[in-house]
Amino acid sequence: MPFHLSPVSWLLVLSVLVQLVYAAYYFWPFALRRPAETAEPAPQHEQAHPVSIIVAARNALEQLRYLMPELLQQDYAQFEVVLIDDRSDDDTGLYTQQLTQYYPNVRLVTIGSTPEGIAPKKYALTLGIKVARYPYLLFTDADCQPSSNQWLRHMARGFDGGADIVLGYGPYAEAEGLLNKLVRFETLLTGLQYLSFAERGQPYMGVGRNLAYTKATFMATKGFASHIRRLSGDDDLLVQDAVQLGRRASVVTAAEAQTISQAPDSWGQWWRQKRRHMSAGSRYRFSDRVRIGTFILANGLFYVGTLVAFVVPEPEWVALAAVWGLRTSTVVATYAQASRRLHDRQPLWLFPVLDAGYFFAYSLLTASLVLNRNPSRWK
Template identity: 65%
Template sequence: MPFHLSPALWLLLACVLVQLFYAAYYFLPFARRPSEAADGPDTEPVSILVCARNELENLRRLLPLLLQQDYPAGFELIIIDDRSTDDTYLYVQQLTQYYPHVRLVTITSTPDGLSPKKYALTLGIKTARHERLLFTDADCIPATNQWLRYMQRGFHKPADVVLGYSAYAAESGFLNKLIRFETFLTGAQYLSFAWRGYPYMGVGRNLGYTRQVFQLTKGFASHIRSLSGDDDLLVQDAVARGARVAVVADAGAHTLSEPAQTWGQWWRQKRRHLSAGSRYRWSDRLRIGTFIGVNLLFYGTTIGLLFSRPDWVPLAAVWLVRTLAMTAVYHQLGRRLEDRLPPAWLPVLDAVYFFYYLALGMSLFLYRTLRWK
C-alpha cells in the first residue's frame, strides 16, 4: 500500500518547515555571533534619559547604578518627572545638588489628546545637551556598570539607532517563566531580524538613538496620540527614513526589570504593547505575522488531528522533530542572551505562549480601549 499522509499532516509538516527556516536563517546565526568587548572608542558624551511617574522607590534603586556607570567621556542623567504625586521631585532635586550632571525636567500637565509619556520624553530630549541619547525606564536596572559603554559601542558600527535587550528578573512561579519566555522570544525576533537587516522595533527599557534621528522623524509626531509606541514606532519611522540600526546583545549591555506579579497586570501590559503592531510596515507585519501564524497553525492543526482519526506515527514524528529542534534553538538563544530558562519547560511555555498570544489578539480586536498608568 503506498504511503499516504492526510492533508492536515502535510499542513503540519509545512508549518514545521517554516519554523525551521526562521530558526536556521534568523535565530541560530544570531545566537552564534561572537560576543563583543565593552572597551572601545568612548569619546562622545551621552545623555541618559529616564521618564518616571510616581516611581520613587524604583528611582532610589536605579539612579545610583546609573551614576556608577564607567564611561570616560562623561554623561548627563536627565530625570523626567511626569506629573508625579510622590516625592520624586524632592529626591532628584537633592541629587542635582551633589551631582552636577544630574538634571531634572518636571512635567506638570499633558495637553489633551497627547500621549503623556511621549510628551514628557519630547520635553526631556529637547533639554538634552548631547547628540547621543540613551533611554531606560525607572523600573529597570543596568546589568553591569559597563552598560553605557556597551550600548555606545553600537554607534561606532556605525549606526543611528542602537537596540539593546531587557530581560525580566527570575522569580518562582509559572507566570514568571511565561513572562520571561515571552520577553526572550520577542527579543530573539527583533534582535535577530535587525541583525539580518530587517529592524522593526526596540524596547524603551534599553534603546539608544541620536538627536538627529529624533529630528528626522519629527519626534513622535506620527503617533503622538497613541499611548504605545514611544520605542517601536519611533524605530519604524527612523528606518523608513534611512536610519542605520545596530544590535548590542551582550550580557553587559542588558537591563533587568521586575516582571508583572499578576496575570491581569501582564495582560494589560501586553495589550498596550501589541496595539502598536497595526502601525508597522506591511513587510514587517508579514515577517512577524508569518512566524506567529505558523506556530498558531501548528498547534491548532495538532488539536484538530487529535480529535479526528489521527495518523499517530507521522504525527508523533513531526512533533518530536519540531520540539527537539526548536528547544535546541531556544536554548542556544538563551545562552547568547544570558537569559536561560530550564530546557524542559521550553516546549510547555512555547505552547502556552502562542495560545495566550491568540487570546490577546482577539481581545485587541474586540476591545480597543487602552489606559496609561
C-alpha cells in the same frame, strides 16, 4: 502502497517547514554568533560620543532610589542623566532636586500636565530629549536596573560604524511562579525575533527599557509625531519611522549591557501590559507585519493542527509523532542557544510547555485587541 497524508498532517508539516526556515535564516545564525563585546576603556572615543541617559518616571520614588545610584556609577567619560518627573504625586521631584545639588550631570524636567489627546509618556520623553545636551540618547525605565557599570559603555559602542539606533536586551528578573516563567520566556522569544531580524538587516522594533538612538534620528522622524496620540510605540514605532528613513540599527547583547526589570506580579497586570505593547503592531510596515505574522501564524497553526489531528478518525500517529519530535527538538535547541547568546538562561525542560502557553495567550490577546482596541493607559 503510495504514501498518503491527510490535509491535517500536511498542515502540520507545512507549519513546521515555515518554522524551520525562520530558525535556519534568522534564529540560528543569531544564536550561534559570538561577537566580540569587550568594553576596554577608550576615553578619547567616549569623549566623541557623549551620552544623555533619559528616564521618564511617574510616582517612581522607590524605584529611582535604586536606579539613580546605578546610573551615576556608570564607567563612562562624558554623560548626563535627564530625569523627567511626569505628574508625580510623590517625592520624585524632590529626590531628583537633591541629586542635582550634588551631581552636576543630573538634570530634572518637571511636567505638571499633559496636553489633551497626546500620549503622556511620549510627551514626557519629547521634553526630556529637547533639553538633552548630548547627541547620543540612551533610554531606560525607572523600574529597571543596569546589569553592570559598563552598561552605558557597551550601548554607546553600538554607535561605532555609523549606526543611528542601538538595540539592547532587557530581561526580567527570575522569581517564583508560572507567570514569571511565562513572562521571561515571552521576553526571550521577542528578543530573539527583533534582534535576529535586525542582524539580518531588517530591524523593526526595540524596547524602551534598553534602547539608544541619536538625537538627529529623533529629529528626522519629527519625534513621535506620526503616532503621538497612541499610548504605546515610544520605542517600536520610533524605530519603524527611523528605519523607513534609512537609519541603520546595530545590536548589543553583552551581559553587561542589559537592564533588568521586575516582571509583572499578576496575570491582570501582564495582560494589560501586553495589550498595550501589541496595540502598536498595526502601525508596523507591511513587510514587517508579514514577516512577524507568518512566524506567529505558523506556530499557531501547528497547535491548531495538533488539536484537530487528535479528534479526526484514525489519527496518523506516526506522522504526528515525527512532526512533533522534529519541531520540539528544534524549538528547544534554538531557544537554548538564544538564551546563551542573550545571557538569559531559562529551564530547557519547560520550553515546550511555555511555547504552547505563549501562543495560546497570544491568540487570546489578539482576539481581545480585535474586540476592544482601547489599550490600558501608561501609569
